[in-house]
Amino acid sequence: MPQSSAQVTAAEISRIAGVTRATVSNWRRRHEDFPEPSGGTESSPLYDLESVRAWLASRGHASAATPSEELRTMLRLRTQSGGGGGGRSEDLLLLVLAAAGGPTEALTAATRLPDAELVARAQRDAASAAGAVPAADADAVRFEAGDVAVLRALYACVRDEGGQAALGVLAERELEDSAASGAYVTPPPLADLLARLVPGSPARVLDPACGSGTLLAAAAHRGARELYGQDTLPVQARRSAVSLMLTAPEATVAVRAADSLRADAFPDLVADAVLCNPPYGVRDWGHDELAYDPRWAYGVPARAESELAWVQHALAHLAPGGYAVLLLPPATAGRASGRRVRAELVRSGALRAVIALPAGASVPLHIGLQVWVLRRPEPGGPERKSVLFVDTAADAVTTRTRGGSRSASVDWEGVTTRALDAWRAFTEDPDAFKGEPGAAHAVGVVDLLDDVVDLTPARLVRASRAEADPAELSAEVAATRRKLTEAAEALARTAGREEWSPAGATAREWRTATASDLSRGGALTLLRTVPDSVRTRAQASSGGTGGGGKPETRAVLTGSDITTGSGPTGEPMGLYDDTAPVIAVGDVLVRAVANTEGPMARVAGGEDAGALPGSHVHLFRPDPARLDAWFLAGFLGAEENIAGASTGSTVLTVSPGRLRVPLLPLEEQRRYGEAFRHVHELRAEARRATSLAEETARLLAGGLTGGQLLPSGETAAEVRGRGGDSPH
Template sequence: MPQQPTAQVTAAEISRIAGVTRATVSNWRRRHDDFPEPSGGTESSPLYDLEAVRAWLAARGHASAASPAEELRTMLRLHGRTGSGAAGDSAELLLLVLAAARRSPAELAATAGLSDADLASEAERDRTTVAEAVPGTGDGAVHFTAKDAPVLRALYACVRESGGQATLGVLAEWELEDSAASGAYRTPEPLTDLIARLVPGTASSVLDPACGSGSLLAAASRHGAGELYGQDVLPVQARRSAVSLMLTAPDATVTVRAGDSLRADAFPDLLADAVLSNPPYGIRDWGHDELAYDPRWAYGVPARAESELAWVQHALAHLVPGGYAVLLLPPATAGRASGRRVRAELVRSGALRAVIALPVGASVPLHVGLQVWVLQRPEPGGAERKSVLFVDTAAETPTTATGSGAATAPSRTRGTGRSASVDWPGVTARALEAWEAFTADPDVFEGEAGVAHAVGVVDLLDDVVDLTPARLVRASRAEVDPAKLSAEVDATRQDLMKAAKALARTAGREGWSAAGADARGWRTATASDLSRGGALTLLRPVPDSARTRAHAVSGESGLQGARAVLTGSDIATGSGPTGEPTELYDDTSPVIAVGDVLVRAVASVDGAMARVAGEGDAGALPGPHVHLFRPDPARLDAWFLAGFLGAEENIAGASTGSTTLTVNPGRLRVPLLPLEEQRRYGEAFRHVHGLRAEARRATRLAEETARLLVAGLTGGQLLPSLGDG
């Protein structure tokens, strides 16, 4: 009999198993002669025998602290691909998740005490009960065996402790890591809810032709849909979507198929009440040549570069007359020259009802402001549609507070990328209020200047047929009441003058004096030295990896839940935590506390390099490019530490690289001063931080005042002063 491959783990996996930091594992390796020797890997990335590591940990009282999801993830990596049984097949495991989720906690707990052979038999019986439920599974060709027991045991435990959805996320991540499934991302739940709510009334049957993990269909089920149809080109996503929907909507009829919806439509005769979809973007090989004469192209053959308009027409073809389709699309679809003719026909026919612009960061790709298109299949003899609604939900995003209480720029700022914070309640309210008012009576809809505007069909059918909301709602500024705009300008100017006075007061305050003829010298220690001495704790950032992208797909991010993430950009701009938890994957990532010192891991001259965490930062997670220092308040003043750690010369001396300078946190140096003297320096650094915050606030208000003045002068609502001569 050939010997089974030895299960091997990395140092990072050992840290998660033991519930300690990676630095602790490194210390164990150096200090304990009996620590297991590497059994594989390389000198820089050694691998260790899993059973030997577990035996060593158990001998020292270190019980496994890995979460059920992490334990399953480890077992899949170590056993799944090499095992000869069904545990190497994600389709079979997905079936088992569905069956296990239907069992009681007591029944799941009982599986932990079964022998390997009995556990395999139990799993085989469970799988058989749902064998026909998931597409592409249940053919009986592969069966669970005793060799699959480690994976089966971890799967049952994960379902019992974390639930079926979290278990599905781990399985999807496992399969997608070994595939070329780039571009597969989970649509954020607030966005799926908005998309589902844009369908008037209750749609009983809903189709998603690019269903991914099934999040849009799940949102439809929450709003009353009882028949759910889905298709996805990735078999793992189709299978996962089927199981997920059966768990979240047990009373619905779920039908999910694998395949390319454009080339191989699994539901050619289906006419649904609604179609919801977040289709793939920018696909040139979508079947342009072979589908040139497809009957779905009722509004014109999409150009080779217009796969998005192919999805739009596919959605319309699957609607009952009067049914609605809501699609999430990239902004280029609204204005690209190659799609002009199709866009013109969508507008002319009345099929396009609304285009809603979302803020940057609403969904992947996070650096682009995506758009929601709402379409309705025309009804024979139906009412003529004379206008299309355009909404810019990012137009009036309110300011947010930083960790220290200072205001920052609105999150609608273009180009802020993945650090953009989305005010989902505000975005949802603006979109739904405008849409509901428009659908109630399009002919009398007044809209809101600069936010929502109904544009006549005739006005849209020009040479370019540009359907970009920001351009069209800005044109509605001319309809603003002059008195209202003047009052808005005056209010903003008053805020600006107050900010300018506050900035002047802050800048005029002196918290320092000249040192004399010679600059003061320092006796310093590195952050590493201070850490070893217990004066501070240095917590490293989580590295980026393929698993980060996989968690964006699965929506599962270890134990982090829905916590906000503080990014390097937040430190530079002074904003509160704006990152997404999908940027992290490590279950042991620390939680920020008041008084922690946060330092950007990538050096630049733009903005602050360090700050002290305030109340607004507490409870967030440090992002992958943020170093966290936790000082002992009895030995180190936090603001003193932040001031010196973020100093330009200190950052330069601790950075490596040529184009991108990466900060080595352990090499940053700190003066050795008595605590009372540290506090005097800390108060001065706190003052400088306040000066930065006031300057940002004044700059923002100055820009807003200038914007309103220009809009009023060019729109005709404001007149220039005659002056004194």
């Protein structure tokens, strides 16, 4: 069967085979039957891809690449060869949508078609989906012979990993190209937080600057069934529409391509909730032409206040009592040009909360963004006397990247818990809300309406620190110090428990196998979460959820949980059904993203059992008669192993099948396993001691500066006796 083949470099061959480039060089020198170059130059030869694959198969080196990595490679090769294909990115998006709705057998059949038939089939499929995607033209869909490798890989990726995986690969280059224009993805944990700040389960949700649709997807996971989006970039609108149709196939999806402020695509829409991460710092947003727009019920935004224009656009689309949650830059809270609009938002009761996020929560990473929660006032509704302010800056965790530099990461569990706990307590009874000194405080409307109307949370929650009771704070400090002392003693005992012998004059060398090889041999099973589109097809074919009833709600173990050593903290949010893999004691869990320091792997214990692996977690289930779990976790998570199996530039994604494991007898595995278990305990004790030290220092510093605690050796009677004299 004639099939087109791309040309690959030695580096590409190493990725396909899951070996180093040095190994590929050795193959070229040692094996006369290694394929001859089919192009390129003497210093940078190119090889026929199918010939290389046939040679690898003859040597027992099956591809270690996942279907998504295969698609990524084919797209990269097409670009490197000068874009020989005619398929545009929007055509491929349409093809993903069409393919995700087809049965597995049809996708398999498509991958086996001859080149000409495959091109014709893909063109028909993509054109059939054009009517559901904004600004898509069925007559403009064109695929050519140069697209065959990409088309074959795309069908296989959708079949094996789902439409969202294929869509993510297609979007990677688009996101890189659009970064300069300010189009950024809202991180999933932040999108989830914004959606959860809306009380109840709103059915109709609008995002007027939807980008890739992350916020609307988060709303769909929480029960929204009508999703409306608009974005000024047509490619983003198309991508958002496809993504939402894959994420929420039962929801009504309407996405339009236009500037929401200048050309509102939904002028009559009254939504239950609005979620938005608008563009920041835009001066040409239509200030002059929109000066008399009826949306400016709280004042005409100044030319430098495009963010306050988005705030009022969101409020204008809400039903009375509906909520809007926007992600905004910190300058919006205090710029002099926005004072009058901010004052009216506070005075009317429309502004309900401002939540400060740690730096690094979202782009731009160097500043701490803020979440504004607003509610459209109801005629004759209750008077709103206060506004909630929350500062989550304490939930930034400083880590060291694999390059050696220090960076701030976000403790999303801490941020989410702090923000939602304060918000829920405030909404239940604003007048009785006590807050948390230094973290959350409800400020009266009268106190906010001064000459500047500065709504910066850090300033307002710090002002409440003096309200803490000195005796209660002193007792809390004493209890935390006791825990710190106990943790330090446990860490010292763990660190001094073992002796480690040198291996000899040189380091020990291993004979290894890839995880893919071990999986084929039955030594372990590699499990992954069922993608949405695959699950949807399976349910459609079985006439239900696959189990005959509503799936059980389970916690989700995330990549962040592996890093921090916590138990499962994620939520299913409708992503999983009863066919998803469930974690069992003894499973080995590996993070799928390798950008930050910290453990990459761990063995599942009792607290993990019954949870689901998150979308960024690989689950390895070893056969205990052949593989020791702690031995496997230690070597899978090794720094060099992770580096060799990772791809990407800004985001390092781990290909699980390419991870390598030494081939050792079971008894020797167990000795290494005990050593790795000790390393795990040492890391856990160190993490606990560090956390308690930070908490103790925070309480002491806050108590000293807030006036609740005195320096060591001083008494309250001595301070009163001095009458608060100034230092001399």
